[in-house]
Amino acid sequence: TGAGPILAVKNIEVIYDHVILVLRGVSLEVPQGGIVALLGGNGAGKSTTLKSISTLLASERGAVTKGSIEFRGERTDQLTPGDLVGMGMVQVMEGRHCFGHLTVEENLITGAYTRPIRGAELRDALDKVYAYFPRLKVRRSSLAGYTSGGEQQMTAIGRAMMAKPNMLLLDEPSMGLAPQIVAEIFEIVRDLNQKEGVSILLAEQNTNVALKYADYGYILESGRIMMDGPAKALADNKDVKEFYLGMS
């Protein structure tokens, strides 16, 4: 795939139910090994953008009607979410989505469904997740439904890691969590990025924290990118400060 971006979204338009226009020409890129933040308020279209990329949109009666999306240099139009997981792109959905009646470890194991592994190989993959998330090791035999919100978010990210991703799409990883837990999770995400080389695209309403960890950011408003730039420049920008910082 060379030096090109791992993900390139070009001018996509998205319509729900054949009539509701939600994205009005969104373009963004994630460089190999980058952390990119997609920012914006409630209903701006962040989740829709992520679902367009992972091709999960079809299950919500949505469709990309214009533009193109390329992952590792390949158009994704004809691919299924499963194909993309096989190519290394894994989405962690908003709201964590753990199986509450399964243990933390069983949840993690479900993440390896695209590359059935057993025995020592499975153990190694789990140990790797536990090395990043020591809390999950402690909680591995607990039913996920009885763990804290932060632990459930960690379980969701850990499960995604079990598929050996080269790109993670994270939808509002900070949602509903205390600042200290949010910081803990973002530190681990940065570690994953730096040590495993996983490229990250994260949708966040929490502009402060997202710009602290991302290299680059895009601000989405009513289905359009209103502004983009290096995270530091956005964090220092007067309009961003006024409209988005402290908004979480």
Ligand code: ATP
């Ligand atoms: P949130 O933080 O609330 O998830 P968001 O920026 O992720 O916000 P989206 O969830 O992408 O925003 O929603 C963008 C717009 O699309 C909203 O106006 C929403 O009501 C609409 N929308 C989302 N899903 C559907 C759907 N399945 N059918 C019709 N409209 C939808």
